[in-house]
Amino acid sequence: MNFPEKKLGFGFMRMPLLNSDDQAAIDVPQLEKMVDKFFERGFTYCDTAWMYHDFMSEPTVGKAVVSRYPRDSFTIATKMPVAMLHSHEEGVEIFEKQKEKLGVDYFDFYLVHDMGRANYENAKKYDMIPFLREKKEAGEIRCLGFSCHDNAEFLDQVLTENPFFEFVQLQINYLDWENEGIQSRKCYEVCVKHNKPVIVMEPVKGGTLAKLPDAIEKRLREARPDWSMAQWAIRFAASLENVKVVLSGMSNEEQLEDNTTFMKDFVPLTDEETKLVLDAAEEIRQTIAIPCTGCRYCVEESSCPKGILIPNYFALYNTEKLRTREDWSPEKEYYANFVKNGNGKASDCIACKKCERVCPQHIKISEWMPKLKVEMEDNNYLMAE
Ligand code: SF4
Ligand code: SF4
Structure with a gap:
């Protein structure tokens, strides 16, 4: 499997906007500058999906990445929106349109999007999993996996029933690590058990972990004065051995500058630093009202x-x-x-x-x-x- 050398991935789900009320109004010149810096610093993994940014993420990635760089210099990941399907043919049509929108003839990484109980049933009902396996055989998919927001027991079931999936994309961040609703740690451990590499989404929990209550920020800053709060969060996820890529939905140059600087020559957290963020998680849990990640x-x-x-x-x-x-x-x-x-x-x-x-x-x-x-x-x- 062709996972990138550097663990940071560009998540094209929170791109810079010209109008904050309009998800389709992407600021392409600004995005292109960010993409250029991302590639200049040696990162290659680009993640998009059919419905991100009101269906405009894939064509924008086509424009800002695919049309501007040699095809073998980056990797593209996108996803089959099984929740939206009403027939097998619709899935086939979406797959073809994704190639067209992105301007590619193969996907480096392709995922069944959001494999929860209902979506797993939909994927089976419309024969999407055999279809995607055929596409892999044909070379149109290089690496086949799925994203999952369900619990560890269900994830174990899917991986047992479908051992051919090659990787799993999971929501992992230090706030959800021991959260029984999300089960980040338990899901990660299921992937380790099945020997499946993990791609991490929501490491900063939709921006929630970029700004912490004052007392907690103070403690983390005392330990590492030059680290942003987002850095602590991304470093936590990237420090897990079985994690191959950590996606960051970067919305501006400042975030990109921060993420690419510390992820360029990434060093995992020490045991002491890991304990510090897990202790912080306990305290933060008391202060956040609604645990929404903004996934839309x-x-x-x-x-x-x-x-x-x-x-x-x-x-x-x-x-x-x-x-x-x-x-x-x-x-x-x-x-x-x-x-x-x-x-x-x-x-x-x-x-x-x-x-x-x-x-x-x-x-x-x-x-x-x-x-x-x-x-x-x-x-x-x-x-x-
Ligand atoms: S916000 Fe209320 S009205 Fe809208 S979908 Fe949810 S439950 Fe229904
Ligand atoms: S409420 Fe928040 S976390 Fe839940 S689906 Fe909507 S955006 Fe995603």
């Missing part, structure tokens, strides 16, 4: 009948809860603007739970909506205009 499955794989911008509102709610200034709330202003732009508001939720069925973090979204209403809508004078 609830708005892209499913679609809310009320047009509620679930991840955007959860991110606002979480930062609102960590707010220290009493006199000003940018979060409430952003919230009011989203609503004024025609998006549904938390109080429109009819508790249909469509979103919850696809949420990899198992968040009880419909139960949070009334709390969001109280925090973001009640007593928000901007909502009245």
Whole structure:
């Protein structure tokens, strides 16, 4: 298997935007500069997916990467959105369109996207796994794997029933390592047991671990004054022996500069440093309200009948809860603007739970909506205009 020499991968799911309300409005010139620096520093792994950025991630990677660099100088990973399929033919058509959108005739890494219980059934119902194995035989897929947000027991079942999968993409970060809902450690151990290399997604938990409560940040800075909080998080995941790539959804040059600098000649965490972040995880768990990673499955794989911008509102709610200034709330202003732009508001939720069925973090979204209403809508004078 052709895993890259350097463990950092570019996750094209949080690219720089020209308009923060529009996921399709990607700032391509800015992205190209970031891609250039990423490659200049010797990194090669690029990860995209069918539905990222309102279906615009793959064509943008085609433009910013594939059309600008020799095909053998980078590796492309993309995924089959089994959750969205209604027939075998639809899957076949998507596979062909992905090659077209990316401008490639083979994929270095190809994944069944989000192999949870329901999606596994869909993949079997529409014969997607045999189809992808045929594509591997034909050379259109070099390495076949799947991403998984389900628990360790289910992951063990999938790997036992399908031993030909070559790698697994897992959500691993120090906050979720011992979290019973996510089971990062247990899932990692299942992969080790099956001898499957791991690619890590959400090492910074959708940005949550980039900014920590003051007391925790202070402690980590005392240990390593020159490390950012995101560095601690990415280093934790990359230090695991069976991890071959850690994806980072880099949204600006500053993040790219930081990530590529310390990952260029990566040195794993010491035992003492590992203990420090795992202790920090215990404390952080007490402070974060909603453990949303911003993966957007609830708005892209499913679609809310009320047009509620679930991840955007959860991110606002979480930062609102960590707010220290009493006199000003940018979060409430952003919230009011989203609503004024025609998006549904938390109080429109009819508790249909469509979103919850696809949420990899198992968040009880419909139960949070009334709390969001109280925090973001009640007593928000901007909502009245
Ligand atoms: S439960 Fe609420 S937020 Fe979720 S899809 Fe239904 S209406 Fe939308
Ligand atoms: S609520 Fe769940 S599915 Fe939606 S963005 Fe957050 S983690 Fe992803």
